[in-house]
Amino acid sequence: MSKVTIKTNGASWGVIRRLMKSEVVADQLEPFAQAVFDAAFRDPNDEYTASLQIGKFYSSGRGGRVSWQVGAGPGIGENVEAKRGTLQRALGEAGL
Amino acid sequence: MFRAAIRFPITDGAIVAALRGGLVARWGSSGLAVQGKLPDPKVRRMVTLRNDSGPQEERISRRRYGVNVWADDPVDAENMALDVLAILQTMATGSPVVSTDSFSGPFEVFDDPQMTVANKNLTHFYCAFRASVKASTFI
Numbered sequence: 001m002s003k004v005t006i007k008t009n010g011a012s013w014g015v016i017r018r019l020m021k022s023e024v025v026a027d028q029l030e031p032f033a034q035a036v037f038d039a040a041f042r043d044p045n046d047e048y049t050a051s052l053q054i055g056k057f058y059s060s061g062r063g064g065r066v067s068w069q070v071g072a073g074p075g076i077g078e079n080v081e082a083k084r085g086t087l088q089r090a091l092g093e094a095g096l
Numbered sequence: 097m098f099r100a101a102i103r104f105p106i107t108d109g110a111i112v113a114a115l116r117g118g119l120v121a122r123w124g125s126s127g128l129a130v131q132g133k134l135p136d137p138k139v140r141r142m143v144t145l146r147n148d149s150g151p152q153e154e155r156i157s158r159r160r161y162g163v164n165v166w167a168d169d170p171v172d173a174e175n176m177a178l179d180v181l182a183i184l185q186t187m188a189t190g191s192p193v194v195s196t197d198s199f200s201g202p203f204e205v206f207d208d209p210q211m212t213v214a215n216k217n218l219t220h221f222y223c224a225f226r227a228s229v230k231a232s233t234f235i
Contacts, residue, residue: 075206081162082205082222085148088160092150 003071004087006033006096021058021066030056032094033068039090040070048072048080102231104157105192108132111161111184111227112145118183119143123176140168140213143180148224155231156194162224165202166211170219177202177221184225198226 006029019025037054051073058066070087071077080086116130129135130143148160163180167173181199188195201223211218 078203078205078222079208081224082164082220085146085160085162085224088148088162088224092148092158092160095151 003069003077004036004091006036006068006070021064026056026066026068029066029068032096033070035094036070036087036090036096039093040072040086043080043084043086045076045080048076048086051076101234102155103234104152104229104231107159107192107227107229108145108147110192111187114187115143115145115163115180115183118187119176119179122179123172138166138211138213138218140216140218141172141176142166142218143176150226152231157229157231158226159229160198160224160226162222164205165221165223166218168213168216168218173219173221174202174204177223181223181225184227188227190230192229194228194230196225196227198224200224 033054037052040052041049043049052070053072054068054070056066056068058064070090072080072087081088112130112132119128119130123141127140128143129139129141130145132145134142134144142165144164146162146164148162150158150160152158163177165173165177165180167176181202184196184199187193202221203223205220205222207218207220211220
């Protein structure tokens with residue numbers, strides 16, 4: 001799957017680590033991920049836009065983070081990315 | 097408050113030149129094309145660079161680039177794509193590219209229709225990166 005990930009940045013202390021995978025931070029990141037998704041959704045390939053997905057993920061452990069991923073289906077995602085760089089352009093349009 | 101106008105430099109040519117220099121040193125110049133668009137006629141090893149642009153923050157522009165690599169041997173194609181990423185790490189000398197980061201790939205892309213050169217199928221790899229460019233004062 002061709003995808004981009006928007007995640008919280010590095011943290012050292014326990015309290016910040018807990019914050020890094022909190023619902024509060026997830027809510028803060030959601031508009032950025034949604035902006036990337038909306039920009040990618042303007043791609044002219046209908047098969048590609050139909051396969052676009054947005055999702056929230058939590059990783060566990062000391063380095064755990066909350067992240068949002070925007071991705072397209074296997075095969076079609078790679079082809080569109082190689083041809084037009086839709087997700088890369090979407091990141092730029094979202095100011096990331 | 098007075099703020100001077102700024103202008104960003106073109107970077108595509110400098111990146112293509114750096115990639116061409118690095119790849120020719122490793123793979124030789126025979127049958128190798130490194131440029132912005134696919135060559136016509138096609139050759140057995142090709143690298144193209146595409147500027148996907150990006151946001152500007154104050155005097156820095158962060159431009160995303162996509163690199164497509166084709167070769168008539170699957171291992172050569174992947175090795176060339178990995179060489180591309182390595183060359184890009186060393187090319188940020190400050191003028192015009194300040195730094196390169198956010199590398200992703202390379203991953204294989206299956207062309208439809210299949211590209212061929214001299215009756216040999218070409219293997220296609222893709223990778224992406226971000227180049228940061230500094231503006232100069234516009235006079």
